[in-house]
Amino acid sequence: xxxxxxxxxxxxxxxxxxxxxxxxxxxxxxxxxxxxxxxxxxxxxxxxxxxxxxxxxxxxxxxxxxxxxxxxxxxxxxxxxxxxxxxxxxxxxxxxxxxxxxxxxxxxxxx
Amino acid sequence: xxxxxxxxxxxxxxxxxxxxxxxxxxxxxxxxxxxxxxxxxxxxxxxxxxxxxxxxxxxxxxxxxxxxxxxxxxxxxxxxxxxxxxxxxxxxxxxxxxxxxxxxxxxxxxxxxx
Numbered sequence: 001x002x003x004x005x006x007x008x009x010x011x012x013x014x015x016x017x018x019x020x021x022x023x024x025x026x027x028x029x030x031x032x033x034x035x036x037x038x039x040x041x042x043x044x045x046x047x048x049x050x051x052x053x054x055x056x057x058x059x060x061x062x063x064x065x066x067x068x069x070x071x072x073x074x075x076x077x078x079x080x081x082x083x084x085x086x087x088x089x090x091x092x093x094x095x096x097x098x099x100x101x102x103x104x105x106x107x108x109x110x111x
Numbered sequence: 112x113x114x115x116x117x118x119x120x121x122x123x124x125x126x127x128x129x130x131x132x133x134x135x136x137x138x139x140x141x142x143x144x145x146x147x148x149x150x151x152x153x154x155x156x157x158x159x160x161x162x163x164x165x166x167x168x169x170x171x172x173x174x175x176x177x178x179x180x181x182x183x184x185x186x187x188x189x190x191x192x193x194x195x196x197x198x199x200x201x202x203x204x205x206x207x208x209x210x211x212x213x214x215x216x217x218x219x220x221x222x223x224x225x
Contacts, residue, residue, distance in 0.1 A: 044154070101146075
């Protein structure tokens with residue numbers, strides 16, 4: 001079982017819709033959770049971080065964390081074609097800088 | 112410019128050659144990392160460093176060597192390149208450990224071993 005799992009997609013949503021990206025993780029002691037966006041041929045860039053259960057909103061982005069279910073999600077409201085990218089979930093499980101990345105979900109926003 | 116930069120951006124090398132990928136950051140971040148990204152595997156940690164002269168292995172260290180004599184530089188050397196090391200390599204840095212582990216990535220180096 002992979003430590004951090006994401007559906008590879010592609011996830012296709014129409015412009016203006018809500019995109020929902022999901023991530024599950026296996027290590028119960030995981031402490032910090034991150035969402036990175038990666039455009040094709042580019043490097044990952046951090047868009048959201050979340051540390052405690054519940055929702056965290058930043059503009060059109062909402063990260064949701066449920067540690068009991070070992071589940072973290074990213075919602076993108078009013079999706080735009082410019083949101084088309086691969087979204088990487090990353091989980092910090094303590095220790096010496098151990099951050100594990102999922103393989104990413106490719107999002108396509110259709111105009 | 113401030114940030115994290117990698118060089119070269121693209122490199123083609125032959126099997127058995129030694130090649131060094133450079134990484135330089137201007138934030139004075141303590142932590143630096145080398146990842147490789149391959150289809151189906153995502154980002155995998157090769158080596159990391161907590162400070163100058165402190166380095167440690169990550170998930171896939173075999174065939175790679177790192178050094179960190181200065182805080183701002185973290186070169187990655189492939190001692191004898193193999194085709195399986197064809198990949199995109201990302202250097203990253205972060206200010207702290209613990210919860211403040213947001214990493215900032217360089218532009219990447221696309222390495223092809225022929």
